[in-house]
Amino acid sequence: MGISPTTHAESVDFVMLYIVAISVVLLLGITATMVYFVFKYNRKKGHAPVDIHGNLLLEVIWIVIPTLLVLSMFYFGYTSFRETREIPDNPFVVKVTARMWQFSFEYPNGKKTDTLYVPLSTGIDLEMRSMDVNHAFYIPAFRIKEDIIYGKTNHLYFTPKEVGDYDVACAEYCGLSHSAMYTKVKVIHDNEFTTWYGSNWQPQNK
Amino acid sequence: MANDVAVKSFYQESTNKYSGILSWLLTKDHKRIGLMYMIAILAFFVVGVIIGLLMRLELIAPGRTIMDAQTYNTLFTLHGVIMIFLFIIPGLPAIFGNFFLPIQIGARDVAFPRLNLLSWYIYIIGAILVLVSLFLPGGPIDTGWTFYIPYSVRSTTNVSMALFAAFVLGFSSILTGLNFITTVHRLRAPGMGFFKMPLFVWATYATAWIQILATPVIALTILLVILERTFGVGIFDPALGGDPILFQHMFWIYSHPAVYIMILPAMGVVSEIIPTFSRRTIFGYKAIAMSSLAIAFVGYLVWAHHMFSSGMSDTARWIFSLLTFIVALPSGVKIFNWVATMYKGSIDPQTPFLWVMNFIFLFSIGGLTGLVLGSLATDIHLTDTYFVVAHFHYVMFGGTGTIFFAALHYWFPKMFGKMYNKKFANIAVVAYFIGFNMLYFPKFIMGYMGMPRRYYDYLPQFTIYQEISTIGSWILSGTIFFIIGYLIHALKYGKKATSNPWGGVTLEWHIPSPPPLENFETIPIVTHEPYDFSQLKEMKDE
Ligand code: HEM
Ligand SMILES: [Cu+2]
Numbered sequence: 001m002g003i004s005p006t007t008h009a010e011s012v013d014f015v016m017l018y019i020v021a022i023s024v025v026l027l028l029g030i031t032a033t034m035v036y037f038v039f040k041y042n043r044k045k046g047h048a049p050v051d052i053h054g055n056l057l058l059e060v061i062w063i064v065i066p067t068l069l070v071l072s073m074f075y076f077g078y079t080s081f082r083e084t085r086e087i088p089d090n091p092f093v094v095k096v097t098a099r100m101w102q103f104s105f106e107y108p109n110g111k112k113t114d115t116l117y118v119p120l121s122t123g124i125d126l127e128m129r130s131m132d133v134n135h136a137f138y139i140p141a142f143r144i145k146e147d148i149i150y151g152k153t154n155h156l157y158f159t160p161k162e163v164g165d166y167d168v169a170c171a172e173y174c175g176l177s178h179s180a181m182y183t184k185v186k187v188i189h190d191n192e193f194t195t196w197y198g199s200n201w202q203p204q205n206k
Numbered sequence: 207m208a209n210d211v212a213v214k215s216f217y218q219e220s221t222n223k224y225s226g227i228l229s230w231l232l233t234k235d236h237k238r239i240g241l242m243y244m245i246a247i248l249a250f251f252v253v254g255v256i257i258g259l260l261m262r263l264e265l266i267a268p269g270r271t272i273m274d275a276q277t278y279n280t281l282f283t284l285h286g287v288i289m290i291f292l293f294i295i296p297g298l299p300a301i302f303g304n305f306f307l308p309i310q311i312g313a314r315d316v317a318f319p320r321l322n323l324l325s326w327y328i329y330i331i332g333a334i335l336v337l338v339s340l341f342l343p344g345g346p347i348d349t350g351w352t353f354y355i356p357y358s359v360r361s362t363t364n365v366s367m368a369l370f371a372a373f374v375l376g377f378s379s380i381l382t383g384l385n386f387i388t389t390v391h392r393l394r395a396p397g398m399g400f401f402k403m404p405l406f407v408w409a410t411y412a413t414a415w416i417q418i419l420a421t422p423v424i425a426l427t428i429l430l431v432i433l434e435r436t437f438g439v440g441i442f443d444p445a446l447g448g449d450p451i452l453f454q455h456m457f458w459i460y461s462h463p464a465v466y467i468m469i470l471p472a473m474g475v476v477s478e479i480i481p482t483f484s485r486r487t488i489f490g491y492k493a494i495a496m497s498s499l500a501i502a503f504v505g506y507l508v509w510a511h512h513m514f515s516s517g518m519s520d521t522a523r524w525i526f527s528l529l530t531f532i533v534a535l536p537s538g539v540k541i542f543n544w545v546a547t548m549y550k551g552s553i554d555p556q557t558p559f560l561w562v563m564n565f566i567f568l569f570s571i572g573g574l575t576g577l578v579l580g581s582l583a584t585d586i587h588l589t590d591t592y593f594v595v596a597h598f599h600y601v602m603f604g605g606t607g608t609i610f611f612a613a614l615h616y617w618f619p620k621m622f623g624k625m626y627n628k629k630f631a632n633i634a635v636v637a638y639f640i641g642f643n644m645l646y647f648p649k650f651i652m653g654y655m656g657m658p659r660r661y662y663d664y665l666p667q668f669t670i671y672q673e674i675s676t677i678g679s680w681i682l683s684g685t686i687f688f689i690i691g692y693l694i695h696a697l698k699y700g701k702k703a704t705s706n707p708w709g710g711v712t713l714e715w716h717i718p719s720p721p722p723l724e725n726f727e728t729i730p731i732v733t734h735e736p737y738d739f740s741q742l743k744e745m746k747d748e
Contacts, residue, residue, distance in 0.1 A: 010585045016654070019581060023574035030545060031567055037548035038428065038555050038563070041484070049739065050550040052584025059490060062542045063535065068360050070531040070577065078524050085520055133357040134450060136515060136590060140656020143587040147516045149451060151444025154517040167665070171590040171658040173350050175357060176275055177225040179661035 002129035012143035088123020099131035101177035119193035240305035250292040262679035286351030298471035312395025317388035332375035339367035355442040383417030397732035409474025412502040418501035424460035456499035458509035483559040484551025514598035530580040561612035568604025593653025619703030626696035644678025
């Protein structure tokens with residue numbers, strides 16, 4: 001997919017690759033063993049079957065190894081997830097309002113848009129509320145999403161590091177036009193952003 | 207006693223004085239009740255598949271193809287409700303549990319035969335309520351099968367009626383569970399200790415505990431939602447002072463264990479079929495039996511992994527992620543036990559065994575992709591996308607659904623006394639495998655690319671994957687209709703089946719096909735381990 005638009009997206013892709021790689025090995029191992037046994041111990045060959053009730057050593061091994069593997073998956077998943085929970089210092093706060101079936105954005109100076117504009121390399125804090133039912137704010141390219149629960153304020157943090165337009169989708173079913181509830185996040189350079197924004201804003205120390 | 211032509215089967219003798227249809231509708235025979243469930247459940251399964259086909263057809267191209275958005279939304283809700291509450295939860299226990307659990311423990315019937323019949327009627331009433339809800343003013347429910355609040359309080363469709371149907375269906379499940387637990391405790395034949403029970407019995411027994419412990423939670427939750435919709439009592443809807451997250455917790459406290467209601471009986475069937483066709487004992491009998499029970503009691507601890515993106519505290523998120531991985535282990539280990547059971551066996555890969563091989567592959571994919579969803583960072587990206595849709599179809603359909611067909615092919619000769627066309631059956635296994643993977647594998651890819659679930663429409667980059675998936679749905683559904691076709695054909699024209707066509711040793715293979723009304727002439731005295739194939743010789747002389 002080329003360069004990642006955020007550092008976090010890279011780390012999610014790594015966790016994914018890690019788990020999928022292990023899974024593929026396990027899947028192929030299980031399938032190959034099974035198919036091999038079906039040929040090797042086929043009744044046509046006329047071996048007498050041997051009753052094996054169990055084997056403690058084997059059973060310990062195949063509990064311990066998977067346990068270690070899943071603990072490592074948990075660990076990588078958790079550390080990568082932590083990145084999304086660290087509130088960037090001095091973040092640029094945008095208020096997100098979700099309603100059936102659109103998102104709207106309000107910036108600190110009162111400016112309002114339907115598309116999210118954010119400056120490059122700045123920590124963003126989305127303060128998200130819903131006007132009606134539950135929605136979710138999902139930016140596939142950044143590998144992040146958070147539900148927007150009616151009656152609560154949920155936050156989503158990210159720091160874009162590549163300029164570009166990225167899709168935003170609603171990912172919690174919200175009725176008739178749920179599948180049309182798309183918008184975009186436009187990541188633009190600081191100076192462009194200043195012009196667009198109109199009033200002074202504080203780019204974070206970089 | 208086997209092959210005894212003089213013995214009347216349960217089709218020829220009934221528990222009541224009626225004949226014809228009434229002798230079925232008022233029967234107390236667990237086998238007839240099992241078959242009555244089979245007819246009803248298969249009918250709903252076919253309806254669910256047809257709805258699936260229609261949705262897939264809509265999705266073959268972006269934009270409107272054959273229906274509008276509201277229709278699509280009601281269709282995926284109905285598809286989910288039918289597949290979950292009317293097909294996959296009752297499927298194996300109600301059909302094969304009813305038919306075979308008493309036989310496998312050497313009993314003449316379940317503990318409460320009348321209650322058993324009542325459960326069937328409750329199931330039918332629940333199903334009728336679902337159907338009625340479609341035609342009442344307001345229109346069919348459009349909330350998704352998870353009924354999330356506040357949408358399910360705001361929707362003007364017939365949510366209350368559909369919810370009430372799920373409430374009623376829950377009682378059928380609870381009563382069946384109660385019946386099976388009592389049956390296992392009270393009616394085992396002499397000599398049949400707990401550790402001599404076949405693993406299908408163990409699995410159904412463990413499932414029954416989940417059915418009676420977890421189902422009341424969903425019943426309560428549903429009642430609260432209905433109260434909220436009708437009287438404006440504020441429990442879940444924040445507009446009335448409630449908490450929508452509370453609903454999600456209560457919903458998943460049932461619905462996660464429900465996943466084990468779906469999969470445990472299937473694991474039981476696998477543990478029957480592999481020894482029979484490998485002619486050797488199961489590897490790790492006690493480990494498998496105990497892990498079923500363990501799953502039934504720790505399966506409650508992981509519900510919130512369905513809610514990683516709902517804004518729960520970070521502590522809750524990592525604890526549930528960790529628990530999810532730990533609780534997943536016993537299920538994974540069972541796969542190793544099954545494959546090890548083939549080692550040094552004498553394997554005759556007939557149709558039911560081929561279905562099980564299909565299962566091991568598809569269910570492994572389902573389980574392994576579950577690891578991706580158990581891990582926090584990846585789940586946040588993939589939850590509520592097609593990745594989840596692919597994952598749960600691989601687990602529920604590739605797992606339990608595939609075993610539904612395995613069980614059908616394994617026990618068909620016993621239930622009906624007829625054998626199907628094995629060549630057709632083996633072709634079906636292969637076609638099913640191809641269709642299944644074409645239908646669902648592209649959904650993993652789309653999910654990772656960011657395609658959200660429950661979407662009527664999609665962005666152009668997904669088109670090619672959606673097309674492949676739709677073509678897969680034709681192959682898979684075609685195969686399913688083909689299977690139903692040759693099985694129905696076999697009922698009439700199939701060759702007569704012997705009492706033990708596969709060389710099984712559990713008790714159902716000791717009695718004629720189809721079994722007589724009270725299963726056993728004399729209650730057997732059990733001396734063998736469940737998968738002791740040294741009995742086969744004696745059985746031939748019986
Ligand atoms: C040929 C058979 C099937 C086809 C073509 C099919 C197709 C689909 C499709 C297209 C969706 C909607 C995806 C979305 O828009 O998010 C869906 C959802 C679903 N399917 Fe299936 N499916 C089939 C069989 C099954 C089976 C056997 C089960 C259960 C064991 C099942 C359970 C579900 C559930 C629970 C949902 C979610 C509904 C919701 O979002 O509320 N499906 N299926
Ligand atoms: Cu929405």
